Amino acid sequence: MQAIGLIETRGLTPAVEALDAMCKAANVRLLDFKRVGSGLVTVIVEGDVAAVTAAVEAGGSSYRQTGGQLIATNVIPRPHPDLARMLL
Template sequence: MKAIGLIETRGLTAAIEALDSMAKAANVSLVDLKRVGSGLVTVIIEGDVAAVAAAVEVGKTAHTMTGGELVSANVIPRPHSELRKIL
C-alpha cells in the first residue's frame, strides 16, 4: 500500500517549487494540487513510505527558495481506503 504525503504552503509558486524538489528527490507521484483559498495550496504526493517521507522532508525546505511560507507537512504511511475517496 502506498503512503501519502502532504505539503501546504502559502502561495502557488512555493507549492510548485516544493513539488519539483520532492519529485526530484524521491520516486513519488503527484496525486493532486489543491488551492484551498486565502493563498493556501496543498500538494499531495504518493509512493512507498520511505520515498514519501524523504520527499516531504525535502519539500519542507524547498519552498524557502521562493520566499513562500510552509503552513504544514504530513506523511500518512498506510491511509485508510476511505481517505482515498476524498483525494
C-alpha cells in the same frame, strides 16, 4: 497506496517549487494539487513510505529556503481507503 505526503504552502509558485524538489528527491507521483483558498495550496503525492517521507522533507526544506510561509507537512503511511478517496 502505501503512503500519502502533503505539503501546504501559501502561494502557487512556491508550491510548484516544493513539488519539483519532492519529485526530484524521491520516486513519488503527484496525486493532486488543491487550491484551498486565501492563497493556500496543498500538494499531495503518493509512493512508498520511505520515498514519500524523503520527498516531503525535501519539499519542505526547499520551500523554507525561499523564505515563504510553509503552513504544514504530513506523511500518512498506509492510509485508509476512505481517506484516499476523500483526497482525490
